Amino acid sequence: MAHVVGIDLGGSSIKAVCVSAQGGLLAEANVPFVDRDREWAHKIRTIAADFAAAHGAPDAIGLSAPGLASRDARSISFMPGRLIGLEGLDWTAWLGSPRPVPVLNDAHAALLGEVWKGAARGATSAILLTLGTGVGGAAMVDGRLLRGHLGRAGHLGHVTVDFEGALDSVNTPGSVEGEIGNKNIAERSGGRFRTTLELVDAHLAGDADATRLWLRSTKALAAAIASLVNVLDPEVVIVGGGIARAGDALFGPVRTGLDRFEWRPGGAKVRVVPASLGDLAGAYGAAWNALGQGTSV
Amino acid sequence: MAHVVGIDLGGSSIKAVCVSAQGGLLAEANVPFVDRDREWAHKIRTIAADFAAAHGAPDAIGLSAPGLASRDARSISFMPGRLIGLEGLDWTAWLGSPRPVPVLNDAHAALLGEVWKGAARGATSAILLTLGTGVGGAAMVDGRLLRGHLGRAGHLGHVTVDFEGALDSVNTPGSVEGEIGNKNIAERSGGRFRTTLELVDAHLAGDADATRLWLRSTKALAAAIASLVNVLDPEVVIVGGGIARAGDALFGPVRTGLDRFEWRPGGAKVRVVPASLGDLAGAYGAAWNALGQGTSV
Numbered sequence: 001m002a003h004v005v006g007i008d009l010g011g012s013s014i015k016a017v018c019v020s021a022q023g024g025l026l027a028e029a030n031v032p033f034v035d036r037d038r039e040w041a042h043k044i045r046t047i048a049a050d051f052a053a054a055h056g057a058p059d060a061i062g063l064s065a066p067g068l069a070s071r072d073a074r075s076i077s078f079m080p081g082r083l084i085g086l087e088g089l090d091w092t093a094w095l096g097s098p099r100p101v102p103v104l105n106d107a108h109a110a111l112l113g114e115v116w117k118g119a120a121r122g123a124t125s126a127i128l129l130t131l132g133t134g135v136g137g138a139a140m141v142d143g144r145l146l147r148g149h150l151g152r153a154g155h156l157g158h159v160t161v162d163f164e165g166a167l168d169s170v171n172t173p174g175s176v177e178g179e180i181g182n183k184n185i186a187e188r189s190g191g192r193f194r195t196t197l198e199l200v201d202a203h204l205a206g207d208a209d210a211t212r213l214w215l216r217s218t219k220a221l222a223a224a225i226a227s228l229v230n231v232l233d234p235e236v237v238i239v240g241g242g243i244a245r246a247g248d249a250l251f252g253p254v255r256t257g258l259d260r261f262e263w264r265p266g267g268a269k270v271r272v273v274p275a276s277l278g279d280l281a282g283a284y285g286a287a288w289n290a291l292g293q294g295t296s297v
Numbered sequence: 298m299a300h301v302v303g304i305d306l307g308g309s310s311i312k313a314v315c316v317s318a319q320g321g322l323l324a325e326a327n328v329p330f331v332d333r334d335r336e337w338a339h340k341i342r343t344i345a346a347d348f349a350a351a352h353g354a355p356d357a358i359g360l361s362a363p364g365l366a367s368r369d370a371r372s373i374s375f376m377p378g379r380l381i382g383l384e385g386l387d388w389t390a391w392l393g394s395p396r397p398v399p400v401l402n403d404a405h406a407a408l409l410g411e412v413w414k415g416a417a418r419g420a421t422s423a424i425l426l427t428l429g430t431g432v433g434g435a436a437m438v439d440g441r442l443l444r445g446h447l448g449r450a451g452h453l454g455h456v457t458v459d460f461e462g463a464l465d466s467v468n469t470p471g472s473v474e475g476e477i478g479n480k481n482i483a484e485r486s487g488g489r490f491r492t493t494l495e496l497v498d499a500h501l502a503g504d505a506d507a508t509r510l511w512l513r514s515t516k517a518l519a520a521a522i523a524s525l526v527n528v529l530d531p532e533v534v535i536v537g538g539g540i541a542r543a544g545d546a547l548f549g550p551v552r553t554g555l556d557r558f559e560w561r562p563g564g565a566k567v568r569v570v571p572a573s574l575g576d577l578a579g580a581y582g583a584a585w586n587a588l589g590q591g592t593s594v
Binding site: 068077078124125139141142144146147148149150151152153154155156158159160161162163164167170171172173174175219220223224226227228229230231232233234235260261262263265266268 | 526
């Protein structure tokens with residue numbers, strides 16, 4: 001039976017799926033690792049071998065990982081500071097695959113997964129924002145994932161919402177990541193909260209300061225989404241990541257913000273939906289990419 | 298000899314080119330019109346007939362115009378308030394063309410023109426910002442013009458740089474258009490200037506208030522460009538429109554801003570260049586589009 005394998009290398013674990021070409025799940029794996037001595041690379045080789053032993057040689061393997069994918073899609077070309085050994089590793093060679101193993105940025109893969117089997121099924125123009133430690137993202141426009149000149153396209157967290165604000169990790173002034181990510185919640189809250197979800201809990205418990213802060217964050221996010229809608233014109237905006245677990249406390253004010261900020265030509269309105277594949281989105285997307293779907297490579 | 302015609306409908310004049318498939322200019326036209334009784338539509342028909350009389354029937358005709366192009370690219374589907382009669386007009390029928398006449402948004406066409414024959418020749422990922430009354434734009438990523446779900450992609454002037462700011466014409470809060478476009482220069486300058494170029498002149502003459510205002514505008518623009526680089530990952534950013542005539546007074550501070558704000562993975566740096574085709578960019582782009590280039594339709 002024809003099947004493909006998608007493998008998603010995260011910061012501390014590897015998620016993998018073995019799926020039929022129609023997307024039926026044959027097997028999955030979730031393997032933690034410690035980031036030293038390329039343990040992750042060896043474990044990925046083992047996962048691929050285990051899948052092959054159980055289901056036969058796959059028709060294709062796709063991989064996703066943090067960092068920028070190279071233009072030829074054989075490796076990650078830029079991922080400084082962690083996962084040492086990832087930059088330049090040729091996954092086709094490493095996995096001994098008879099067919100090229102296409103490599104994708106992890107957020108790019110998560111969006112492809114959501115378009116294939118998740119919250120944006122069937123969409124041709126869609127964007128994903130993942131709200132966590134930082135704010136990640138990806139964009140598909142007119143049926144194709146945006147990669148860009150350096151593979152950097154879709155870094156949607158690094159857009160300015162306050163150009164007089166502090167520079168973020170990639171020097172973007174007053175970015176939406178800085179307004180809602182967990183990374184600087186301590187600064188934003190004068191040391192009161194350790195995560196954005198703690199802030200949301202205090203807001204829901206009726207804490208007026210927390211409410212003020214949270215409504216500022218969601219207003220900034222709504223402004224960023226309205227801006228991205230003008231730039232990328234998606235039919236659906238997917239919001240994922242740990243902070244999306246806030247549910248209505250997040251989606252309510254964001255939708256209210258969009259009622260004010262979104263350009264709606266002829267009344268057309270973008271859908272804003274939660275991600276639905278959880279931490280398997282990247283693995284599914286890597287598999288779909290290996291099928292040659294959703295992408296221009 | 299094989300040739301194509303590109304026609305660009307502006308706000309008060311029609312620009313048109315008749316070009317060989319290699320882009321050699323055979324003829325051009327610049328015809329003013331008054332926006333009543335679809336005068337522009339009749340004049341476009343005359344231009345096409347004149348070109349055909351002089352050079353023979355073209356292999357293809359392309360058209361660009363303000364507003365959002367329909368998904369089937371046969372018309373402009375959304376252009377409220379002016380050019381009455383443009384919405385829904387089928388240009389293939391109107392021009393009696395044996396081949397479909399593809400219709401593009403005017404900024405989309407200008408970018409295609411600059412990529413074909415202008416400032417971004419040969420680029421596969423490029424963005425255009427036009428600084429004038431408003432701020433317009435367009436984006437090409439991975440060799441394809443972005444259109445999006447409603448044909449709205451690339452409205453780069455309507456991105457937030459100050460989410461607590463006033464809403465612009467499409468409800469974007471604190472947009473870059475609001476910080477640098479001519480439209481609200483009177484508000485920004487307390488009534489002192491009628492155009493942004495007047496502000497630049499005062500800045501160059503040593504007026505400290507003008508300098509402060511202008512450096513605020515260019516900082517906002519640099520933040521917006523840095524953000525768009527993270528979203529669209531172009532190799533080149535083209536800046537056109539009347540305000541680009543400020544030359545170094547514009548490009549200097551924008552490049553200085555990007556030295557602070559641009560994410561440069563591995564040292565890679567985006568090129569920022571002035572548009573080079575002037576008001577023929579849209580006509581060239583419409584012609585290139587009729588050749589089936591630069592686009593996914």
